[in-house]
Amino acid sequence: GENVEQHPSTLSVQEGDSAVIKCTYSDSASNYFPWYKQELGKRPQLIIDIRSNVGEKKDQRIAVTLNKTAKHFSLHITETQPEDSAVYFCAASRQGFQKLVFGTGTRLLVSP
Amino acid sequence: NAGVTQTPKFRVLKTGQSMTLLCAQDMNHEYMYWYRQDPGMGLRLIHYSVGEGTTAKGEVPDGYNVSRLKKQNFLLGLESAAPSQTSVYFCASNDEGTGVREQYFGPGTRLTVT
Numbered sequence A: 001g002e003n004v005e006q007h008p009s010t011l012s013v014q015e016g017d018s019a020v021i022k023c024t025y026s027d028s029a030s031n032y033f034p035w036y037k038q039e040l041g042k043r044p045q046l047i048i049d050i051r052s053n054v055g056e057k058k059d060q061r062i063a064v065t066l067n068k069t070a071k072h073f074s075l076h077i078t079e080t081q082p083e084d085s086a087v088y089f090c091a092a093s094r095q096g097f098q099k100l101v102f103g104t105g106t107r108l109l110v111s112p
Numbered sequence B: 001n002a003g004v005t006q007t008p009k010f011r012v013l014k015t016g017q018s019m020t021l022l023c024a025q026d027m028n029h030e031y032m033y034w035y036r037q038d039p040g041m042g043l044r045l046i047h048y049s050v051g052e053g054t055t056a057k058g059e060v061p062d063g064y065n066v067s068r069l070k071k072q073n074f075l076l077g078l079e080s081a082a083p084s085q086t087s088v089y090f091c092a093s094n095d096e097g098t099g100v101r102e103q104y105f106g107p108g109t110r111l112t113v114t
Helices: none
Strands: A004-007 A010-012 A021-025 A032-038 A044-053 A056-059 A061-065 A072-078 A084-091 A106-111 B006-007 B010-013 B020-023 B031-038 B042-049 B065-067 B073-078 B085-096 B107-111
Touching: A004 A084, A010 A021, A010 A044, A021 A084, A021 A106, A032 A061, A044 A056, A044 A061, B006 B085, B020 B031, B020 B085, B020 B107, B031 B073, B042 B065, B042 B073, B073 B085
Parallel strands: A010 A106, B010 B107
Antiparallel strands: A004 A021, A021 A072, A032 A044, A032 A084, A056 A061, A061 A072, A084 A106, B006 B020, B020 B073, B031 B042, B031 B085, B065 B073, B085 B107
């Protein structure tokens, strides 16, 4: 089955810096890669996703890149703000299978 | 439109006790899921359902049972709770359709088994 690895487990940056979180997946048939943000004590919420027919997707300060050959994808956050502090989870899924396999999460701390 | 709701929010059980967690969604979603979240482990799928009357096992199904008698509800049961089941439980749901769709999560249930 699918296995998703996520690094780093914790990431500390200064406000205004960029943050990058990386994930690798094992199933070459996976073709949907969402990123969820979970604030302390809250539920996970989707922030951006990418499908395998696209190499990059942007939404304001966040972007996701996908390298199908290497089977890895990354979340990029530019101009970080304290409210970006949260745990971020990557996930992977195959089309036709609604199940997501999640990475173990990255705790991002943005210091003012 | 409440989205996905879960009851209860918190629960403390003694080893061997049983309980049922209720998940309800008002978005008419076909698919529903139960996850557990443990520190450093991410979200792990316990059971899921692809429609009313259906259930299937996920990654970590042992010790849990589920039922989907109505489309809007998905119940997670623990027949004989163990300390290893101390966790935060999240329910989620999403649409049927082409491709994989965003999963909407409930607020979670924090369960402690002593």
